[in-house]
Amino acid sequence: GQNIDQPTEMTATEGAIVQINCTYQTSGFNGLFWYQQHAGEAPTFLSYNVLDGLEEKGRFSSFLSRSKGYSYLLLKELQMKDSASYLCAVMPGGSYIPTFGRGTSLIVHP
Amino acid sequence: DADVTQTPRNRITKTGKRIMLECSQTKGHDRMYWYRQDPGLGLRLIYYSFDVKDINKGEISDGYSVSRQAQAKFSLSLESAIPNQTALYFCATRDSRSGNTIYFGEGSWLTVV
Numbered sequence: 001g002q003n004i005d006q007p008t009e010m011t012a013t014e015g016a017i018v019q020i021n022c023t024y025q026t027s028g029f030n031g032l033f034w035y036q037q038h039a040g041e042a043p044t045f046l047s048y049n050v051l052d053g054l055e056e057k058g059r060f061s062s063f064l065s066r067s068k069g070y071s072y073l074l075l076k077e078l079q080m081k082d083s084a085s086y087l088c089a090v091m092p093g094g095s096y097i098p099t100f101g102r103g104t105s106l107i108v109h110p
Numbered sequence: 111d112a113d114v115t116q117t118p119r120n121r122i123t124k125t126g127k128r129i130m131l132e133c134s135q136t137k138g139h140d141r142m143y144w145y146r147q148d149p150g151l152g153l154r155l156i157y158y159s160f161d162v163k164d165i166n167k168g169e170i171s172d173g174y175s176v177s178r179q180a181q182a183k184f185s186l187s188l189e190s191a192i193p194n195q196t197a198l199y200f201c202a203t204r205d206s207r208s209g210n211t212i213y214f215g216e217g218s219w220l221t222v223v
Contacts (some may be wrong), residue, residue, distance in 0.1 A: 008150075031210050042200060042214040043153070050210075087152065091210060097168075098212055100145075102152035 004101035006088050011107045012078055019075045020086050020104045028093015034062050034073045035087040037103070043087055044109045046073070075106075113137045114215035116201050122221045123191050128202040131186045133201030138178045142184040143212070144168075146197040153200065159184055160206070180190060191222040
């Protein structure tokens with residue numbers, strides 16, 4: 001089966017940097033997603049990593065280490081609107097069915 | 111207009127009633143999924159479909175059924191709703207030919223009383 005772990009909640013200050021970690025154990029691997037979800041809304045796509053390394057996209061970056069079963073999402077220059085839940089999802093080998101972690105609720109305060 | 115549309119967006123129903131949630135997409139994607147979301151439990155897969163008339167059970171399929179009669183539509187049914195099926199339901203799509211990104215509908219809030 002699949003096991004995906006991420007912290008339940010994090011807080012940070014506006015303008016700061018925050019790193020949200022995700023560890024996983026899956027049967028095979030076909031990529032890892034990060035989604036952002038505001039309360040009561042649909043998850044929106046942030047990033048997809050399938051190779052090791054860092055992918056940068058504006059204020060958001062995502063890192064993957066397949067050998068360690070580890071990823072992180074880095075958010076820079078935090079804004080109040082970044083307060084949301086961040087979902088880590090892994091696509092295991094063979095099935096291409098994404099499995100989601102429980103999400104990390106990020107609270108950004110002034 | 112949203113590419114993945116769910117109806118109804120909100121519904122309150124009584125225990126034992128049959129309820130259907132509909133999902134329609136204009137993206138031309140072959141793969142469609144139904145997830146439910148509960149506080150603290152994240153998104154859990156109910157059913158998924160790789161193409162028309164292809165149906166596969168997910169992690170929590172008991173108490174649910176689905177239908178995929180056309181590529182653009184994937185409906186979820188609760189034959190006899192129970193209170194612990196109160197949740198936020200999401201339909202999602204993916205194009206297996208051109209990428210791995212999953213696109214979500216706006217969600218359907220279902221309350222069973």
